[in-house]
Amino acid sequence: FLFDEAMQCSSGINSYWTPPKSQGFAPHYDDVDVFMLQLEGSKRWRVYPPPGPTDVLCRTSSPDYKPADMGKPLLDVWLRAGEVLYLPRGFIHQGITSAEEHSLHVTLSAFQTHTYADLAKRMMEYKLELVAKSDVAARRALPVGWLDCVGSSFNRTAMGPYAARLRDANSEGSDGDGDEAPAHAKALRRQIFAQVRAVVAKAAADVAAKDGIVDKGADLFATDVLARRQPPAEAAASDDAVHDAGEVEALDPATAELRLLARNACRIVVMADEV
Incomplete structure (x- = not known):
């Protein structure tokens, strides 16, 4: 809990x-x-830089690499009891014990799906819901036949060397709208692209221009973080304070005293003009 509080994210x-x-x-x-804390014994750690640009601050863990494929390590150290090693996301590492003693270490992990991209995703989800409520065009059903003209298999640029095999059925152009596609399919494809872009543009414009949208998204993101920090039993019963064989005990505002254990134990948010 203290680590969660310090990092302001759910941790492991x-x-x-x-x-x-x-x-x-x-x-x-x-x-x-x-954050790797050595408790007993020692362990030799070899740390290597991220393999490529997309692995820096990665969003998913890597598959296992072969030790023989590893080059020169960026760091080669023995971690002993009481010492701490920090490993950012994306840095390859491997550890081995000595012939004389075992190793016991604890890892504290943080910042999983806790990035600017994740915050922006939550904001866009919120704003897209608002667009759908206010714009009837965004609520219209996708047209019948849309799966027959939209998708990677209908874009020769995306399909690359496989495009020729799909020539009879698929498309190209600026959005993959090729000469081989029937006229009605090309028109439907252009219509779908235009509608989707209009919805996304409307949502993105407000996110970029209005601080309030960012704050709303931050409230939703923070709510998700707080929910993940609760033990499963607490989350299941978070609506009520239940004691004495399942009966709810009412608190007397005149006599009840509450003490928050941490700054981020709760959060005030305003949603739909309600606190």
Whole structure:
């Protein structure tokens, strides 16, 4: 809980015991930032930089790499009891114990799906719902036949070398609208692209121009974070304070005293003009 509070995100904790002269896992990188605390024994850690630009601050964990494929490590250290090693997302690492002693370490992890992209995604979801409520065009059903003209298989640019095999059925042009496609399919494709772009543009314009939209998205994102921090039993019963064989005990405002354990134990939000 204290780590959650300090990092302002939902976190994880794991412990790992490794016998002497052993390697726990193959080289890999994680989708979380890790603080590794050595409790007993020691362990040799070799850390390598992210393999490529898309692996820096990665959003998903990597598959296992072969130790023989690893180049020169960026860091090669023995971590001993009481020492801490920080591993950002995307940095490949592998650890091995000495022949003389075992290793016990704990990892504290943070910042999984806790990025600007995730906050923006939550804001756009919120704003798209508002657009759908206010704009009847956004609520119209997708036209019958839309799956027959929209998708990667109907875009020769996206299909690359496979495009020729799909020539009889599919499309190209600026949006993949080719000469081989029937006129009605090309027209329907253009209509769908225009409608989707109009909805997205309307949502994005408000996100970019109005601070209130960012604040609303932040409230929703923070609510998600707080929900993930609760133990499952607490989350299931979060609507009521239940005691004494399931009976709800009412609190007397005149005598009840409440003390918040942490600054972020709760959060005030305004949704639909309600606090």
